[in-house]
Amino acid sequence: MTAQPQDVCNITPSEVAVTVHDGNTHVQFISVTQSQLVPGREFQFQDGLGCFGIAHNQGNLFITFNDSLYKYSMSEKLVCKLYKDIGHKGKNNGGVIFVF
Numbered sequence: 001m002t003a004q005p006q007d008v009c010n011i012t013p014s015e016v017a018v019t020v021h022d023g024n025t026h027v028q029f030i031s032v033t034q035s036q037l038v039p040g041r042e043f044q045f046q047d048g049l050g051c052f053g054i055a056h057n058q059g060n061l062f063i064t065f066n067d068s069l070y071k072y073s074m075s076e077k078l079v080c081k082l083y084k085d086i087g088h089k090g091k092n093n094g095g096v097i098f099v100f
Contacts, residue, residue: 003020003021003022003023004020004021004022005018005019005020005028006018006019006020006021006050006051006052006053007019007052007053007054008054009054009055009056009061010056011029011056011074014031014032014033015029015030015031015032015040016029016030017029017030017043017054017056017061018030018054019051019052019053019054019063020051021050021051021052024044024045025044025045025050025051025065026042026043026044026045026051027042027043027051027054027061027063028040028042028043029041029042029043043061043072043076050065050066051063051064051065052064052065052066059073059074060072060073060074060079061073061074062082067084067085068081068083068084068085069081069082069083069084070082
C-alpha cells in the first residue's frame with residue numbers, strides 16, 4: 001500500500017477491503033492467493049472527505065466518512081446515505097460504530 005490504512009473488513013475468506021486516505025480517499029481490495037497478498041481493484045471517492053471505517057454485510061459496504069455513513073453496493077454504486085452528523089460540522093468525532 002502507498003498510504004496508511006484506516007480500517008479493514010472481510011469480504012470473503014480470502015479477500016478484505018481496506019480504507020485508505022492518502023490525499024485521495026479510496027477502498028483497496030486485497031486477496032490472498034498462494035499465501036501472497038495481491039492488491040485488487042480500487043474504489044475511488046470523489047468528494048474529498050476522509051474515509052475511515054468500513055464494514056461488509058449481505059453484499060454491501062458500509063463506509064464512514066468524517067461525519068456520515070454511506071451504504072454502497074459491491075459494484076461501487078451509492079445505495080443511500082444512512083447518517084450525517086449535522087450537529088458537529090467540521091469535527092471528526094471518532095467515527096460511527098455499527099454492529100451487524
